[in-house]
Amino acid sequence: MTARIITIGDEILIGQTLDTNSxxxxxxxxxxxxxxxxxxxxxDDKPQILEALQRGNLADVVLVTGGLGPTRDDITKLALIDFFQTTLEFDQETYDRIVAAFTKRDIPLTPLHKEQCFLPAAAELLPNKKGTAPGMWLEKDGTAYVFMPGVPYEMKYLMEAEVLPKIRKTHQQEIVAHRTIQTIGSGETSIARRITDFEDNLPTHMSLAYLPSLGTVRLRISSKGEHPTALNEELDAKATELVSLIPDLVFATGDETIEAIIGKLLLEKGLKLGTAESCTGGGIAQKMTSISGSSGYFEGSVVAYSNRIKNELLQVKQTTLDQHGAVSEQTVQEMVAGAIQHLGVDVAVAVSGIAGPTGGTPDKPVGTIWAAVGTKDKIITKKFRFGRDRTKNIHLTINYTLNVLRKFLLAG
Amino acid sequence: MTARIITIGDEILIGQTLDTNSxxxxxxxxxxxxxxxxxxxxxDDKPQILEALQRGNLADVVLVTGGLGPTRDDITKLALIDFFQTTLEFDQETYDRIVAAFTKRDIPLTPLHKEQCFLPAAAELLPNKKGTAPGMWLEKDGTAYVFMPGVPYEMKYLMEAEVLPKIRKTHQQEIVAHRTIQTIGSGETSIARRITDFEDNLPTHMSLAYLPSLGTVRLRISSKGEHPTALNEELDAKATELVSLIPDLVFATGDETIEAIIGKLLLEKGLKLGTAESCTGGGIAQKMTSISGSSGYFEGSVVAYSNRIKNELLQVKQTTLDQHGAVSEQTVQEMVAGAIQHLGVDVAVAVSGIAGPTGGTPDKPVGTIWAAVGTKDKIITKKFRFGRDRTKNIHLTINYTLNVLRKFLLAG
Structure with a gap:
């Protein structure tokens, strides 16, 4: 079974909106x-829409988002009527649903909303509980075409409630499976060099992809086959082999995030975490608390952006700041000690660095970061040297420091 | 002048990587x-690549990313040789550049790197200072084809250093201009209702787009024309008119972020900011410090995820927490007062809420958030009622609370 994905709308085309839907x-x-x-x-142009729908003919399913919604013009609908040789009909059910939703939230209805309820007669309508425009399912020459609004949570609702179950039902499943191995701390090329033999000896029905991101590289092994058990066993064996070649770099098998892995380790060990952050401005805390249930192991932070706060709230000594500077091994060590004491936690993480683009000096250029992780008994430190890009430096610091924390928890 | 953008690679196609390049x-x-x-x-499939290049023929420029790089197979290169009827040649300059870069960083060279230096003879090579694979510029039947690696910072470097200047030079510029107006606090439909007449009366060479995001809607007015002065004057007039219709919702004209606007207000007024955050876990602080120069007005934060820290580090009274709960108007008021005192700042922001998906009660369901902003003389509070999605609730809280802060600073 094959699928094509089409998005309609100038906002994606001209780069004002990122296409997360596709x-x-x-x-x-x-x-x-x-x-x-x-x-x-x-x-949003009729000839372009018609051409795209025509090309869609070669796939079994065509998913289209955008071009629907109260403030859009109806070019998509006109193209659709042409392509499927159908007409527009008023749909009372859709109208009633909109009226009910708006009355409940005390929002006045506009003529635009009524206009929206004129829908292609040939379409099976997919009720949209998250918005006003319903999804539409149409078929032509053996291809199913699904039209959905471009607003991400409306699209996701329609996909999960209506479209994916329908596809799952009709589709005699060919088996494709993946294993993901997440690494941190090494680039694509160095990894490739260490696993050349592994890659060269992969059977032809398997493939390996490198997916680099900020400081991390995900390795994805894919395989196709007809027998699920054999396929999964073979994939598991290959994944284990791959991990054994680069054990120092792997932080996860599967899609689990590093913050989720750390959360589990803290829960297992019954430890409470806090952070003391300078250049990351709270980013480590935010990442840790992005997970539901993090209140079970995360207590809080001191974001000490100024030296005064490093001194007053984290008890970093004024002499330390004067002699070694805010970006120094001594400062982050004292930040960890201060965080443990003041936040009343078992484990603390501290970072201080020059995110840039300004603020560098000859011996501490932009991208110089000190991190520390520790308990009241033991503190380890690590120095990073990143580049000149502020956003990248902040996110690399967050990721690499979380990896130092992960290793500390595994070792302790 | 028209352009098409093509990305090659399974990682985007199967949704494992978001296409930020396009x-x-x-x-x-x-x-x-x-x-x-x-x-x-x-x-990464030769017939598909050939078809896409062929379709590109209709545009003046075709930008292609992906399918190049040390760990990719050379399917793209093979397709390219076919399409442009050329051969592969070893490029000593590219090889020397790689050797120099790797020697400097003390990384060993692999045979893959040498292989990469075999490049299409017909291509003008665009030196890549951020990676090993050079960009390539080829022409056929009046269309320029540009091939770049898919790694975002390599692509961006090549675009900025090589491709965009070349396009700028050859292209007799037709003038397109935009004005962006950013709003917060109201949905697409309600805005559309308030500006119906404005939209209906736009001249045909102008258009209006709605770009909704989390809690914000950007309105973009676009116009095409031949005379830059007339076009810009007309656009400015229209933008001013639009702002005057919804002044309560507009927080920026232009692309400036809300955190940048707040930063400027704080600098102007000579005020120092701190935050006291519960459910946002440091997200407000991180957003404020994402801006270079924020140390001029941002001092730090207490992320008080646990009630104990709200009490110990922010002096929220135990009786307040017992009687009103952590998610209450009284708590966020005391958090602001505690932050002002403990962080030694002039203005503080505090939030406490139930981000979900668990933790709701009948009178405080998931999505209930209290925010407060204040100085030592005056504190204002605001209650939000969002939905059930944790990530969305956190980001809506960050954005809406920053807007409360912005209004507070403007009023004070």
């Missing part, structure tokens, strides 16, 4: 074993 | 007045 849809289709052959992003 | 390239082309007619994302 990625989300692709991921969910891929998990069902559907092969995605193309993403296409086009303008 | 968006970035589109935005930069659009600013030069280049019309982007399509984005296309395809697999």
């Amino acid at each position: 990625s989300w849809m692709a991921k969910n289709l891929n998990e069902l074993g559907v092969e995605i052959v193309e993403h296409q992003s086009i303008s | 968006s970035w390239m589109a935005k930069n082309l659009n600013e030069l007045g280049v019309e982007i007619v399509e984005h296309q994302s395809i697999s």
Whole structure:
């Protein structure tokens, strides 16, 4: 089974909005074993829409987002009527649903909302509980075309409640499976060098992809086959082999995030965590608390952006700041000690660095970061040397420091 | 002048990586007045690559990313040789550059790197200072094809240093201009209702787009024309008119972020800011410190995830927590007062809420958030009622609370 994804709308085309919808849809289709052959992003323009729908003919399913919604013009609908040779009809059910939702929230209805309820007669309507425009399912020459609004949470609702179950039901599943291995601390090329033999000896029905991000590289092994048990066993064996080649770099097998892994380690050990952050400005705390249930192991932080706060709230000695500077091994060590004492936690993390682009000196250039992790008995430190980009330096610091914390917890 | 954007690689196609490259390239082309007619994302597959290049024929410029790099197979290169009827040649200059860079960083060279230096003879090579694979510029039947690696910072470097200047030089610029007005606090439909007449009366060479995000809607007015002065004057007038229709919702004209606007207000007034955060876990502090120069007005934070820390570090009274709960108007008021005192700042922001998905009660359901902003003389509070999604609740809280702070600073 093959699928194409089409997004309609100038905001994606001209780069004002990032296309997160296509990625989300692709991921969910891929998990069902559907092969995605193309993403296409086009303008709200009738000939372009018609051409894209025509090209869609070669796939089994075509998912289209955008071009629907109260403030859009109805170019998509007109293209659709042409393509499927149908007409517009008023749909009372959709109208009633909108009226009910708006009355409840005490928002006045506009004529735009009524206009929206004129829908292609040939379409099976997919009720949209998160917005006003329903999804539409139409078929032509053996291809199913699904139209959804471009607002991400409306699209996701329609996909999860309506579209994916329908695809799952009709689709005789060809089996595709993946294993993801997440690494931190080494680049794509150095990893490739260490696993050349492994890669060269992969059977032809398997493939390996490198997915680099900020400081991390995900390695994805994919395989296709007909027998689920054999396929999964073979994949597991290959994943284990791959991990054994680069054990120092791997922090996760699977899609689990580093903050989730750390959360589990803290829970297991019954330890409470706090952070003392300078250059990351609270970013480590935010990442740790992005997880539901983090209140079970995360207590709080002191974001000490100024030296005064490092001194007053974390008891970093004024002499330390004067002699070694805020970006120094001594300062982050004292920040950890201060955080443990003041936040009343078992384990603390501290960072201080020059995120840039200004503030560098000859012996401490932009990108110089000191991190420390410790308990009241033991503190370890680590110095990073990143580049000149502020946003990148902040996110690399967050990721690398969390990895230092992960290793500290595993060792302790 | 028209452009198409093509990305090659399974990671985007199957949704494992978000396609940020296309968006970035589109935005930069659009600013030069280049019309982007399509984005296309395809697999590392020779027939697909050939078809995409063939379709590219209709545009003046085709930008291709992905399919190059040390760990990729050379399918793209093979397709390219076919399409442009050329051969591969070893490029000594590229090889020397790689050797020099690797020697400096003390990284061993691999045979893969040498292989990478075999490049299409017909290509003009664009030196890549951020990676090993050079960009390539080829022409066929009046269309320019540009090939770049998919790693975002390599692509961005090549675009800024090589590709955009070349396009700027050859392209007789048709003028396209935009004005962006950023709003917060109201949905797309309610805004549309308030500006119906404005929208209906826009001249045909102008258009209005709604770009909703988390709690914010950007309104973009676009216009095309031949005379820059007349076009810009008309756009400015329209933008002013639009702002006057919804002054309560507008927080910025232009692309400036809310954290940058707040930073300027704080600098102007000579005020120092601190935050006391519970459910946002440091997210407000991180957003404020994402800006270079924020140390001029941002001092630090207490992330008080646990009640104990709210009490010990922010002096929220135990009786307040017992009687009103951590998510209450009284608690956030005391958090502001505690932050002002303990962080030694002039203005503080505090939030406490139930981000979810668990932790709700009948009178305080998931999505209930209290925020407060104040000085030692005056504290204002605000209650938000968001939905059930944790990530969304956290980001809405950050954005809406920053807007409360912005209004407080403007009023004071």
